[in-house]
Amino acid sequence: LFDDLPEQYHDSAFLDRVHFYLPGWEVDIIRGEMFSNGYGFVVDYLAEILRSLRNHDFSDRYQEHFTLSSDISTRDRDGIHKTFSGLMKILFPEGEATKEEIQAILHFAIEGRKRVKDQLMRIDSTYADVRFSYEDGEGKTFSVKTLEEEEYPRYYHHTIGDGAEASEQKSPVKTDVSEKKSVEPAEEQPQAGHVAYQENQRGISYQTLFGPYLTGAQKITLTDPYIRLFYQARNLMEFLETIARIKPDDEEVSVHLVTVEDEFKGDQQEEYFQKIQEAAAPIGINFSWEFSKDEGLHARHIVTDTGWKILLDRGLDIFQRYEMSDAFSFSNRLQEYRPCKAFEVTYLQ
Structure with missing residues (x-):
């Protein structure tokens, strides 16, 4: 990751003083709808606020809930603290962050410092292995990995050396919350369990998530209160495409959707469903739907x-925004090329 820097910067002692590395592929492209139409600070005034905040130290705000691993060195700890403190000042200047919000910022800060350290281990073999993790007050250990480490586990440690691979074998204790799933082809025999995916992770599709669990089913019920807008209807269509790929040609599958009627665009919503129904019928998928009378429906699951x-904490809405109208974009055609949102899935039998 440091290869593009001028050669005079290719010094491990210098690079070790980098607190955080943010890869460009995790930064969204600036689009027009991102700009605010409301009031804002004059730049000079905002700069004065940020300058004033330099006198405050928020680096210990996580210590009420979490403890860093003892493996983390002083320099690594300083880098994590600098990033954590800066983000806390900007996002929660009054200190009103919840435990979950503090955890998200701490995890992010550790990930950025780990990315620096992993690169240093490629440059200089004298750097010792570090287990980047933290614990909560109940003793649960949360392992921190970079996104590229999750996506390409076979290659990520290959160039680091034997030490890192040994460190990977003695990785922290797995917990339901912290366990992350590498994007590998789905197993033929589905297993019950719980998996979580990181923000902007790629290589994920409905086929790998649901395919093994839907194989052989003749009746499938999808409950998702948020199938209303066009992109949500398109997600539903791609879900039916997944079923079309795995079902035998000479068999029929019934798919029933339970959702909530849109208060303002119910007619358009029903039009989407009718078109999906007409498209699915000739290939042996009998699609039906009903609008739940429970206005407080929040459950999202497939049975x-x-x-x-x-169990789906985000329903079918797992992908980041992508250009649906661009016929020449691979992310438009193939789900595996789309970055996803952070989400979790639980499989019960």
Whole structure:
């Protein structure tokens, strides 16, 4: 990651003083809708606020809830603290962050410093292995990995050396919350369990998430209160495409959607469903839907007649924004090329 820097900067002692590395591929492209139409600070005034905040130290705000691993060195700890303190000042200057928000910032700060350290281990073999993790008050250990480490586990440690691979084998204790799943082809035999995916992770599709669990099912019920807008209807269509790929040509599958009617665009919503129904019928998918009367419906899950229940904290809406109208974009055609939102899936049998 430091290869593009001038050669005089290719010095491990210098690079070790970098607190955080933010890769460009995790930064969204600036688009017109990102700009605010409301009031804002004059730049000079905002700069004065930021300058004043330099006199405050928020680096210990996580210590009420979390403790860094003892493996983390003083220099690594300083880098994490600098990033954490800066983000806390900007996002929560009054200190009103919840435990979950503090955890998200701490995890992010550790990840950025880990990325620096992993690169240093490629440059200089004298650097010792570090287990980047933290614990909460209940003793649960949360391992921190970079996104590229999750996506390409076979290659990420290959160039680091034997020490890092040994460190990977003695990785922290897995917990339901912290366990992350590398993007590998789905197993033929589905297993019950819980997996979580990181923000901007790629290589994920409905096929890998649901395919093994939907295979052989003749009745599938999808409950998702947020199938209203066009992109949500498109997600539903791609879900049916997944079923079309795995079902035998000579069999029919019934798919029933339970959702909530849009208060303002119910007619358009129903029009989407009718078009999906007409498109699905000729290929052996009997699609139906109903609008739940429960206005407080928040459940999002998939239930099959083969005994599987898949709990979805985001429903089908797992992908970041992408250009749907661009016919020459791979992210438009293939889900695997889209960055995803952070989400979790639980498989129950």
